[in-house]
Amino acid sequence: MAKLDSRIPPGPLAEKWRRHKAEIKLVNPANKRKYEVIVVGAGLAGSSAAATLGELGYKVRCFVFHDSPRRAHSIAAQGGINAAKNYQNDGDSVYRLFYDTVKGGDYRSREANVHRLAEVSVNIIDQCAAQGVPFAREYGGLLANRSFGGAQVSRTFYARGQTGQQLLLGAYSALSRTVGQGLVQLHAQEEMCDLVVIGGQAKGIITRNLVTGKVSRWAADAVILATGGYGNVFNLSTYARGSNATAIWRAYKRGACFANPCYTQIHPTCIPVSGDYQSKLTLMSESLRNDGRIWVPKRKEDCKKDPATIAEEDRDYYLERIYPSFGNLAPRDISSRAAKRVCDEGRGVGDSGLGVYLDFSDAIKRLGEDTVRERYGNLFDIYHEITNENAYRTPMRIYPAVHYTMGGLWVDYNLMSNLPGLFVLGEANFSDHGANRLGASALMQGLADGYFVVPYTVGDYLASQKPGSRPSTDAPEFKQAEDNVTSIITRLLGAKGTHPVSHFHKRLGHIMWQYCGMARTREGLETALKEIPKLREEFWATVKVPGSADTLNQSLEVAGRVADFLELGELMCRDALTREESCGCHFREEYQHPDGECKRDDANFAHVAAWEYQGAGTDPLRNVEPLVYEAIKMSMRNYK
Amino acid sequence: MSLIGNLFCSTVGRKFLMAVTGLILVGFVIGHLVGNLQIFGHPDSINGYAQFLHSLGPLLWITRIGLLIAAVIHIWAAIALTRTNAQARGAQHYGVNRWIRAPFASRYMRLTGFVVLAFLAYHLAQFTLGYASSATFKGHLPEYTMASDFHIFGFPAVEKGHAVDDVYSMVFYGFQNPIISIFYILAVGLLTVHLLHGFQSVFHSFGWYSASWAPALRAVTIIFCIGFFFGNAAMPAAILSGWLKPAQGTNVAAQPRTALNQSP
Amino acid sequence: MVAGVSKNNISVTLRVWRQAGPGKPGGFVDYPAKNVNSNMSILELLDVVNDELTLKGEEPIAFAHDCREGICGTCSLMIDGKPHGPNQGVASCQTYMRSFEDGAVIVIEPFRAAPFPIVKDLVSDRSAFDRIQQAGGFITVRTGAAPDANSIPVPKADAELAMDAAACIGCGACVAACKNRSAVLFVAAKVSHLGLMPQGQPERDSRVLAMVNTADELGFGSCTNQGECSAACPKLISHDFIVRLNRDYLSASFRSAFCAHAAGSHAD
């Protein structure tokens, strides 16, 4: 059984990080270049970490499966990034951001980590502004803010509707600088396929070059995974098509614990599905909820009518009605479920009946079309491109879609997994968002981890490793891991199948959405736990992967990722089944208050469930890390 | 890299050189046009003007050499960049080639440039060096006697009674030849097309362009190009059509081209 | 009018460039596609064609894609001679089949340029852009060394203009569309974004010199001010940024020659 020591430093909450930094071990500058650190991933978390570690003097290698670090999925984030700057003088503070995040996560996150996140949030904005990130400004030239779901202060910094892009380009520019200076070696289109563990410590990785197919071994003194979220288990999601779980999943199979896999966030404002050919769901930034009003017709009969013909009194602005103080800005999980509920009642709009209106006519009246265009123009454009509809004239139709995974590899306060030497950052870890992430907090967390946390804590770990003690890639563990990778490839190419990979991915997606989506039941999860292994068997028996292993072979890439999703999906359902409560995004229909809100069970489930792999065919082990709240009193989330 | 290195070796620097030299050449063709338009005036004007230019001596040579250098740099940069661009395109071309919005004139800069170059060579040979149609070359014609004083900006330049080259007649003889005239008009047309893009392009290459006055620049360019074309085309057109009659006291008035052609 | 979208299905022929690998010979192959939902994106159509090819035992068409919402800059199809297809201001992944006529033959090629060698079929290698960025596309700031963000006010108009430039998604359509395969719009977008911010001033000269010279070394062509790049740009990055780049490059060059400690010390 894995030892889960969260290594939370002692002392008062607000002092922990400062003290920890002061007491942490340092690496002698002359020794730094003797340590080699592998960073897998160059999204916000990975590129900020690689750039900073390179700058500090470590020998850094950065691997991405993309053709350039700038393509990481962080690029797609639209709405903004939170920071407790209180530039708006509206009463924000580190404590308030910390509190909102813990509360938003429905008291299922680790208090000390969240507090640190709120503390360093202010440094992130400084860092990014200094890098030239073109944040939105007020007329005086100072930074502008907007408000975002789950908060009553305006603390979200943004760059039009392209905040993720601009932050990533900032981190990418820092990374590019260190690559240009030779401090970081960049390995693009090189996919991590396995983790090498020697003597219980992470000491290297195995990669496959996606262009040449070459499988290589890389040794290091520490390995950092910043490979993003795994929401593509659902097939249709707001993730980029390439986002995958392979790196963390294969690390899991090498002994790293996977925490809270079932916590997946369903984003309330996405463009509804329009046909089965669809490959991706597009998010309409949540910031739209600042000025847009969400409604459905009061009567089922009105659903197919032109919305303009539905009288004001026949509209149900259900979020404003049920949650008067937060209204359209209620947290994501609450908004999503509310949408599902009204659609289940038969009041959904659009051809499929799976949609609600997001209406800007009031905002246009109040602010004028120009202001609305200035704030949301690019989102309206995206909407128009996809649906061919003009949202300035007719309300948008939105529906929830899978958007973020709060679960991930288990890490301690230092962001190190239970495998010493393996660090996990960004969306790939589990630590900061509990059972639900607030809007504009993922970007914050990715950059906090990469710029301000891991550069210290990796040093602390490396200081305990003898310089030059890095194993050679000839070690048997490397060979074993490489053989594992090649055998997976051979098996995939060897299956003389009848179905393309997409067939299985779609079917897995259906199972997951149906049974492990917005609302879950014991019965449904048990069904899923029967269906997924069957589907997996079918996959290995009948998948058809054309081409060879020694060229660019996109079918092979996808097949490997879907193979991992087919295992991870099962773990998610298992986690959802064993968490017999509702919390945040994990909504078990059996556990709800009469008004449909989550019914947490703090007595039995105020803990992190960290799953430990026990080998193929054996049930994984469920370890728990209790969550202790010192500064905050757990209470029922109330956004009314 | 040094300044010279940046200007002569980088793509942006070479375009800057093209723009500078292009502008010098534009200055020249404008001056040239203004000078030539004097054909519509008294023969004293154009002949006096030509005499004045010749009297500049070393200054004229410095200008000529300057223009030559400008032309050489302009053409060198055009060729060098064209080669870079061809290399950048690589060996495999697109199956479908189309333009999205490049202005018409911009698509044929090399073509128009080289035709202009060919014409320029001929033009110099004809009117400056006298290799082509040597019988009517100014150096081979009897001299012209100034009928009055010639002033430039109010300053006396050539005195009355002075015997000078009869450029007036040379131009007249030249343009009475339909082939020369038509080639001239054609070349001037192509040069105008060249400038239609080139003139605006200068502002881009210098970094002086802005969307706020782009329409104004466009208008100026078009007006300039129209003026330039019709100004230049007017001379051969007027002479060839016979609308402009040779002035008295010149060789061409005394001995019309037809007669000249008959006399060996 | 609940959903004003057409549900018309069309039939088209995809004429796709197939090439087994770098430097290998390539050619066009026709793939008829019947009954295509016009609300499908062209990438989704390629997905469908690829699944059919897979089942027939043929190699699927390799094409680059990721976010499928026009922001990552991965997708890169030359469609009927125009990067990203017939519409203005969208990436290939946002090109929907409703943009094509029933019965159309749609020619799909990779982005071509000598500095963008073909990897396979419709995929070209655009890592040259990363190299340009590494040469100078950054503001040097050590992690943790930044002053308070509001200590550097940026005039709103400058910030907006910088954002216009920074919207570049690095897809390479500008290069693909340019008859000279110039990377100048890409470089101009980077240089303008950073050069418009006060933070970017200290390295303004060295940045522009390094980035332009690197693009030249990588074998991109020169600008002939024709504007094909911005017409093809999925973010419609303005051609005016190229003018700004030229100005910056020339003034940096002259300053480096005539001012004693010029390179990198200018601020205006």
Ligand SMILES: Cc1cc2nc3c(=O)[nH]c(=O)nc-3n(C[C@H](O)[C@H](O)[C@H](O)COP(=O)(O)OP(=O)(O)OC[C@H]3O[C@@H](n4cnc5c(N)ncnc54)[C@H](O)[C@@H]3O)c2cc1C
């Ligand atoms: C549409 C959308 C909008 C969003 N908007 C917001 C928002 O407004 N505010 C907010 O705070 N958050 C937002 N988020 C969430 C946020 O963008 C992400 O959680 C965050 O960017 C993740 O960053 P990351 O660095 O952890 O991972 P990513 O950016 O996903 O990067 C993953 C990296 O890992 C690499 N990689 C992955 N697997 C491998 C492998 N096996 N081998 C090698 N390399 C690998 C990839 O190449 C990539 O470089 C949004 C998310 C989506 C989907």
Ligand code: HEM
């Ligand atoms: C009297 C003669 C000429 C004049 C007045 C002239 C003028 C100009 C001007 C003003 C420009 C714009 C410079 C810039 O890009 O900023 C230009 C560009 C150019 N010229 Fe000329 N030019 C002349 C002759 C030639 C000749 C002989 C050639 C042929 C080799 C030539 C080829 C070009 C080319 C290729 C360009 C670049 C066009 C572009 O980049 O868009 N020009 N010219």
Ligand code: FES
């Ligand atoms: S796939 Fe990301 S821009 Fe098209």
